[in-house]
Amino acid sequence: MMPTALQANVGKPLTLGAVALLTAWVLSPFATPIIAGACMAVVSQPYLQKALRLGISLRIAVLLNTLLWFVLLALPAWLIVGGAAPALAHVLHNPPQADEIAGWFRVIPFVGDSAAQAVAHLLGSNSPAEWLKQWLTEHSGVLKDSAKHLWILILHIAVALLVMDGISYHAGALSSALERGLTRLTGDAAFVGAALNLCAQSIQSVLGGMIGVALFCGVGVGLIMLGVGLPYAVGWAVAVAMASLIPMGTSIVLVIASVMLLATHGFVPAVLLFGLGHGVVWIADFWVRPYLIGARTHTPLLLTLMSILGGIEVFGLIGLILGPVIVLTALGLWRLWERSHVDDTFSGT
Template sequence: MISRPPAVPPPAPDASSPTPERLKKQKAASLVLYSGLVLLALWVVRDFIVAVAWAGVVAIALWPLLHRVAGSRWFKGRMTLLAAVFTVVIALLVLLPVGLGVAQALHEARELSDWFRGVQESGIALPGFVERLPFGAQQIAAWWQANLAQPLRDSAAIKGLHSGTVMTLGRHFGARAVHAAMVFGFTLVTLFVIVQAGPRLSGSLLKAVRRGFGESGANLVQHMATAVRGTVAGLVVVGLGEGLLLGVAYFVTGLPHAALLGFVTAIAAMLPFCAPITFGLAALWLLAQGSVAGAIGLAVFGSIVVFVAEHFVRPVLIGNSTRLPFLLVLFGILGGAETFGLLGIFIGPALMTVLMVLWTDLVQ
């Protein structure tokens, strides 16, 4: 008979090998550690999050254009050159209008200073159109005579202009201007890095999202990018259209510097419901000059243009690209602006897109 070898006893369990319960605790501890480190990193770079967000919005909005340009024979394989050219173009598009506006303001500052010194000595004469008003002319004339027609050098308002409050406001404005310049500079640097990374960056992001959240998460991110791109297109196109139409109206009504006013109106019109401020001030200036018909015509024409653009054209442009209803587009823009400031104009519709995608998945 063939004898069987003695049975080998199973190895004793190693006390150092992790048990399933220990593995669960380790995963939970790792999750807490990673979350804490991520939150700490975000807190460290909190002052630069706005710059990164702005750079991301610009890159997402112009990503299709960048993809086409990168495939041309001039920039193929030269992502650093493309990033440099693209960043310089964006910087010029922002800095040139601001520089022109500052130069024009400095040019007008001397005339404004002379006018201010004159009204300090002699007051402000009652505009002629006040006497032709159908009602309230006597009350307005009496108030004007008591407050503005007399020399203003001794008035409380003029004395307040020389107080410490104005100095405080000036320092606050200067600090905000320096902060905005720093954010703009870091935005350009971040934009250069994003464009230089090119498709590798977008591919890595989508790969990470797929690993963490699956294919549905990747689709959601793509929908959000489409929402940001559509919002930028809607704001810019509508703003330029409003600025062009109202610029023509400024020229027809005889306003000085109609082209500059049209450009300022276009910039203001890119923000929801800000265009009425510009053409409203222009209409008041015409009214003060005695052009009642021009002021009324500009106010009516501007109101019609803004109403059509804000309530029909802009929601259609944004809603068609994101497939969002008009109400969600409007709430997203206004609510985002109120919550996150100017950057929220682009974040709001993206978040509304997330809600729409989740709702669609639930009802299907």
């Protein structure tokens, strides 16, 4: 029995929708690197087009673009390992004595004696090296999980680079297919084209803002680190820049660096690094990031900040990108509709 036209019209979308949902479910463990890779591909498109106009083949241009992103991701890790890691290893292999550690806290105004007693009680009769060894033994499970997460992070970075490479190489075909599909769903080719352009602009604004924040934090906190005399300040500054891409990441780096500075240079430089460093991070998170993300699309600062915080709350880490992209695209579509409505009103239609 042949299906009726109504059954065909209903059955095809339902089938396609079911297949799409199953595909999304299968790929959901890699949602973050897939979205990140797609965003990186969108940001890279203007530069790939410039390379093509210079006569560079598409395959070579995409390969160079992928290598550049790999260097941007791998170089900071190399600088951290070559800079900050030796300083941390030096402290671990030459640990100060318990009395010396308590003395660092005793100079803190008002609460110094209480802090020193608490530290002495925490260390007990063990030396710092023995206490650290005991702590590592007790928390071996957590450390193993952290190592596992590190391998997952490396895998996700590799997936993001591969996704970006594939999308960049087939950008023309993928863009045409997406535009045709959305046009069939909406019946308005002009609207679809405008929506895709707005989405691309939003992605470029968001990633551009994230890169700007990383540079702001890296340079600002790096200058403070140089000023207070932190060893391997360049490596630590790169660590701060990379950590600024994730919530609370910069605070973790600043705490570790401040503790090391406390061990080598005393209380005042450590407090200056901790306080001024967090001041730079606060300015970056609550002013620089929203300003850079919203400047290109003329989005209000408060709305951009709320989209960042709301995106993290709803989507997790990838919400740093998805939240602002969704809100900026929605605002752009609203403005587009508003302009078209005003034009229709004045034209008498």
